[in-house]
Amino acid sequence: MENTILENSPNEHLEAETIPESFSEPISDSVFNKFFLEVASLTSFTWRFFKEVFKPPYEFNELMKQSFLIGYKSLPLIGITGFIIGLVLTIQSRPTLAKFGAESWLPAMVAVSIIREIGPVITALIFAGKVGSGIGAELASMNVTEQIDAMQVSCTNPFKYLVVTRVLSATIMLPILIIFSDAIGLLGSFVGVNLKGNVSTYLFFSQIFQSLEFGDLAPAFIKTIFFGFAIGLIGSFKGYNSYKGTEGVGKAANSAVVFASLMVFIIDMIAVQITSLFQN
Amino acid sequence: MTTNATSIKAEKENKQNDLIVVRMEHLNKSFGNNHVLQDINLVMNKGENLVILGKSGTGKSVLIKSIVGLVEIDEGKLFILGQNISQLNDNELIEIRKKIGFLFQSAALYDSMTVRENLEFPLRRQLHTIPKDEMNSLVKEALLNVGLAETIDLWPSELSGGMRKRLGLARTLILKPEIMLYDEPTTGLDPITSKEISHLILEVQKKYNTSSIIITHDIACAKLIANRIIVLKDGICAAEGSYGDLKDSADAWTRSFFE
Ligand SMILES: Nc1ncnc2c1ncn2[C@@H]1O[C@H](COP(=O)(O)OP(=O)(O)OP(=O)(O)O)[C@@H](O)[C@H]1O
Ligand SMILES: [Mg+2]
Secondary structure (H helix, E strand, O other), rough: OHHHHOOOOOOHHHHHHHHHHHHHHOOOHHHHHHHHHHHHHHHHHHHHHHHHHOOOOOOOHHHHHHHHHHHHHHHHHHHHHHHHHHHHHHHHHHHHHHEEEEEEEEHHHHHHHHHHHHHHHHHHHHHHHHHHHHHHHHHHHHHOOOOOHHHHOOOHHHHHHHHHHHHHHHHHHHHHHHHHHHHHHHHHHHHHHHHOOOOOOOHHHHHHHHOOOHHHHHHHHHHHHHHHHHHHHHHHHHHHOOOOOOOHHHHHHHHHHHHHHHHHHHHHHHHHHHHHHHHH | OHHHHHHHHHHHHHHHHEEEEEEEEEEEEEEEEEEEEEEEEEEEEEOEEEEEEEOOOHHHHHHHHHOOOOOOOEEEEEEEEEHHHHHHOOHHHHHHHHHHHEEEOOOOOOOOOHHHHHHHHHHHHHHHHOOOOHHHHHHHHHHOOOHHHHHHHOOHHHOOOHHHHHHHHHHHHHOOOOOOEEEEEOOOOOOOHHHHHHHHHHHHHHHHEEEEEEEEEOOOHHHHHHHHEEEOOOOOOEEEOOOOHHHHOOOHHHHHHHO
């Protein structure tokens, strides 16, 4: 921190000197202000995204490249975690169901929980940790080293080239990754069911598909689109508006993960409310 | 008769304006309470190498960033190639900016691209459709100019500080801009490389009749390339003249730059 104060404007120096004063203020007040400032600038960032996304020229090549980096490169991680979740959930649920003599319900129960809730949320959280922080750190370091300015001088709209493409890629790729993760999770569950007992593939999957309804699949899928959008947007927001200092990069990556994960839970909660509204 | 006289006068003025590439009138820029530029008046002529000197933090980078629009000015007028920047629409601004090259103080190489891709980026972005072999030869020529021909497939992270600076220079020069803005082109380089870069700047000026603003702390470089020098102090132009004028200036503070 000291370093950047020396390098940057005398202004910041002044601010640094007045810090003791601001401690005497009620802390809740400054936290409150900061929160609303953040929300306001995130809102205008989102607004800018929607303004730019429909305006040509479209950065199609960069969109493909980012989708590859964001989607394809996340496959192994998402696959492994999906498998483990399916397996562990099955093993953990068996004793409870056995107590009620409902062991035969195991595949159906696990499938519903994976597809409705656990698959989307856990995959989104992993995605926030990998991709959200990656976007935050990348854009922040581009900001610090003036690469974003250099793009602007090269007659490129950096918001379109960097932000719009990343947000779109995240929005498109996360739902696909979640479908993939759900499928592998069910595979893990199949393995888990067969660790004790013997259920044929046919029986297992027919049980699952009987228990699943359109009402499970559609809302689960729709919310993943919002997860992807939120993670891409928050990662980009934190990176693009980072402090111009080396510690800004770490901060951007860190707060991108924290904020994006929080957002995943908030969206999930809203989604559950809306779905139950329709089901009643 | 009178109409004739006025038209001749207007023509004369036009001609003079044609020779002026950048003109700043009463330029002001503040960041909060930090008044960085205060009433800057500056003229840059066609084909000229204008060197800007000044202590660290006086706003030299801000001054040239305002020319390419990276920094928005608060007050004053800025004319580039005869056009008032504040009266242009987005497309006209882009057309003007295509004619300006900017070498960043930090070189600003794209870390996610190789050396070749770094050089191709401005070509693709500004010329849109350019045949592959033409692009290749432009890239090779640009690298050859700065003596980095063998690094074409390396990543920026694999280059030394001086090489990064030279690559930044190559990337800026590849479009042969009419106006070049150099932000400390020789800082952090050894005296020999510095001299090479200075000669390169001179060569570019002669070959393409480029007009340049060069920010530097390197007096040897300034001596070699400057047609005119401006010294910035506390956000105003404190002194102006040729190298010889300022070196023997009556003002001790100005002289101190040349010691
Ligand atoms: N984006 C910005 N936001 C706030 N303050 C800024 C910004 N850019 C520059 N400044 C301030 O403007 C002043 C001038 O900065 P500038 O980078 O132009 O200095 P300089 O003359 O180029 O110095 P150096 O020789 O060290 O590069 C500094 O006080 C700096 O803190
Ligand atoms: Mg500077």
